[in-house]
Amino acid sequence: MNIYFSFKEIFSAFIVLFAVIDILGSIPIILALKAKNKTISAEKAAIFSFVILVAFLFVGNSLLALFNVDISSFAMAGALVIFVLAVEMIFGIEIFKNDGPTDSATLVPLVFPLIAGAASFTTLLSLRAEYNILNIIIAVALNLLFVYFVLKKVDYVQRVIGKGGVYVMRKFFGIILLAIAVRLFTANLSTLLDSLK
Numbered sequence: 219m220n221i222y223f224s225f226k227e228i229f230s231a232f233i234v235l236f237a238v239i240d241i242l243g244s245i246p247i248i249l250a251l252k253a254k255n256k257t258i259s260a261e262k263a264a265i266f267s268f269v270i271l272v273a274f275l276f277v278g279n280s281l282l283a284l285f286n287v288d289i290s291s292f293a294m295a296g297a298l299v300i301f302v303l304a305v306e307m308i309f310g311i312e313i314f315k316n317d318g319p320t321d322s323a324t325l326v327p328l329v330f331p332l333i334a335g336a337a338s339f340t341t342l343l344s345l346r347a348e349y350n351i352l353n354i355i356i357a358v359a360l361n362l363l364f365v366y367f368v369l370k371k372v373d374y375v376q377r378v379i380g381k382g383g384v385y386v387m388r389k390f391f392g393i394i395l396l397a398i399a400v401r402l403f404t405a406n407l408s409t410l411l412d413s414l415k
Contacts, residue, residue, distance in 0.1 A: 220350070227349045231357035234398055237391035238303065238341045241365045242384055244332050248372050251328070259324045260369035263333065264362045266325065270334040271342060271358050275351065278343045290406040290413070293347040296340030297402035300395055303337050307392030333365060344402050347409075 251258060282292055302313050345354050368375050379387070 221352045222350055224350065224353050227353035228356050228360070231345050231349050231354050232360050233394065234341060234345060235338070235357055235361045236364070237395045237398075238300065238337050239333055239361055239365065240307070240388065240391065241333070241368045242375070242379065243307070243388045243391075245368070245372060245376050245379075245384055247332065248328070248369065249376065252372075257324070258328060258369060260366050262324050263328050263369055264366040266329045267333040267365065268358060268362045270329070271338060271362075272355055274334075274339050275342050275346065275354060275358075278339065278346070282343070288410075288413075289343065289347045290410045292340070293344040293406040294403055294410065296344035297399045297406065299337055299340045300344070300402065301399035304392045304395035304399055307388045307395065328369075333362075344406075347406060348402075 248258065279289065282289065305311070306313050342354065342358075345357075376384070
């Protein structure tokens with residue numbers, strides 16, 4: 219496995235993960251948890267999320283091999299998940315239900331499923347089909363540094379951006395995700411079709 223450093227790949231992977239994690243869009247959820255006197259540890263949330271995401275980045279392929287699924291097929295499935303997320307963000311509808319247990323605000327629902335959930339997992343393996351693993355790990359770390367900052371200063375961030383700003387960012391990144399989903403799907407479809415020849 220060749221390891222190389224690329225600013226372009228880091229930036230691209232960062233933007234994709236930033237849109238999928240959507241910590242700014244989760245600010246209303248975080249504030250609602252705090253209003254219910256739930257304690258949220260920014261440090262634990264960032265560390266746990268990093269460990270889970272990086273671990274899945276490495277063992278995800280082995281899990282796929284266990285089920286005899288190749289990376290291109292999974293990337294196409296991931297593209298469909300990203301597409302649905304984009305539709306949610308653009309049209310303001312809920313397709314993915316947050317139906318997990320809610321007894322722990324830091325681990326559940328913050329780390330899972332809001333930060334390190336199904337969408338993040340599928341996105342990571344979709345990115346691995348295109349980018350070097352080192353650049354993806356750096357992009358994950360940068361995203362979780364941003365997550366840490368937002369969780370630490372959530373009240374301040376909301377005041378600065380405002381409800382309108384959060385709304386606009388969700389729509390903007392929804393459109394970016396939609397474009398990424400289409401590109402991922404078409405790129406991996408051609409790879410999959412070539413393997414069948």
